[in-house]
Amino acid sequence: MKLELGKIQIGDIQFADRTYIENHVLYVNKEEVEKMVLEDDKLLECHLDIARPGDATRITPVKDVIEPRVKVSGGGEIFPGVIGKVSPTVGEGRTHALEGCCVVTVGRIVGFQEGVIDMSGPAADYCPFSKTVNLCVVIEPQEGLETHVYERAGRLAGLKVATYLGEAGKNVEPDTLDVFETKPVFQQAAEYPELPKVGYVHMLQSQGLLHDTYYYGVDAKQFVPTFMYPTEIMDGAIVSGNCVAPCDKVTTYHHLHNPVIDECYKRHGKEINFMGVILTNENVFLADKERHSDMVAKLAEWMELDGVLITEEGYGNPDTDLMMNCRKVERKGTKVVLITDEFPGKDGKSQSLADTCDEATALASCGQGNMTLQFPAMEKVIGMQDYIESQIGGWAGCINEDGSFEAEIQIIIASTIANGFNRLAARGY
């Protein structure tokens, strides 16, 4: 499967009377987008706002972040099974991405709420979305909706807007064009016989309400481990429905920009033979954890992998899946490197993960979420600060009257994201 990914650099977003791209500026018809979002009768209000890097602006509570993309050729549609048609599969042909801009869905989902993006100040150093131009879609639900109904409406609103904006890039000549290719398993193995065969075990959050991820529209807790071509993921075959753990939340943006996949492709044909992705989930039922980690190990063996990288999403019981995958894959004779973040207390001295195993001998850390930070007051808040104290990382009394607050960096979207797409990642030079 071969994908050409064209990147159109976007330096600014401005509202205009129609939606188009010119000279690296994305012009957006505000009314049209708001109207499109409000076609969903679960949503009462929607308004758009723009946040730029360096602005004295705070965005909170954030539900999801999405990069606009569009399929130009090769069949399939972006976000298959959710926004686009479920068939044919994606990952082939050509896709254009609006690089440097994001759709950020903002609004209260549940009482304890989601994370924070600061566009400037000390917290901006911890968040990738402080460096992108963000179109914030602020939504307000109808009264009395069940949480899961509203969560779905919020999730679809962001994806719809991103798909709509992506269309504006369909006929724009991209600034860069990268080609990614993974061949069927036997051909791929034969292409670089002298290089170690490396796979990526990608664990999706799938524990229940507000902890879900979708694969071609399927709730991830309903599938068994399977193989994916990495390029399918670049076309939106995986979307986020997780809204409880800001710091290590894998947003839809992070699925599109998976750093493990990006790095493996950079080394593909040089240092490693990147064989593809084993997709699995993180379930609550212990029998599922055992069964699915067995299947992950079986797939790794079947692909004759020499090594795998494993990432997880979340903390607590996913650490058990992480360790089961590690143990079982290692016992099949495949070397494992784990990638995750840590929660070892403010001083960093307690145990970092909620589970361990003897085979976990190589781990790349993406930082620790318990560290605290002072968040200054901002001139502008997109969304609301009403929930800071009950947002994850905050505590009772942590916010001051002027809007400044102290909190653990857990409260910042993607600050310690457990796939390495952050500035706290360990890097080799």
Added chain:
Amino acid sequence: MWELEKAILITNNDRVEKKYKGTLQVIFAESYEEVLIRTRDMVYDRHVLLTHPQASSLKPNQTPYRSVVVYPKGEEDNTKDILLIEKCLEVYYQWQKIAPAPEKYSDKVAGDFKTIDLSVIDNIIPRIV
């Protein structure tokens, strides 16, 4: 593989208790900590864990509610269950040391935590067959 009537649900979430008390045996505990302790006691008394005691990615000092399902172990060795529940207790106390769980949440926030905990159990019950 399992019979739902033999499974035991330990919870401090009244919404879980109310919904499932007619379906399987339910033990109601007063707190998150008590759920873990009662679970530990059941595991030491010849039960296995059917669900991970740290279900959901909410940190143990964030959510006040927890529900766990255990099952009579029969001939099965339950050493790994003992190790897991002990580990979960250790992690629970570690998080209380980092920052104690708030004593009281607003009704709205508490209600949302209950909803999430209930959704975890809603997904599990049909699997116990």
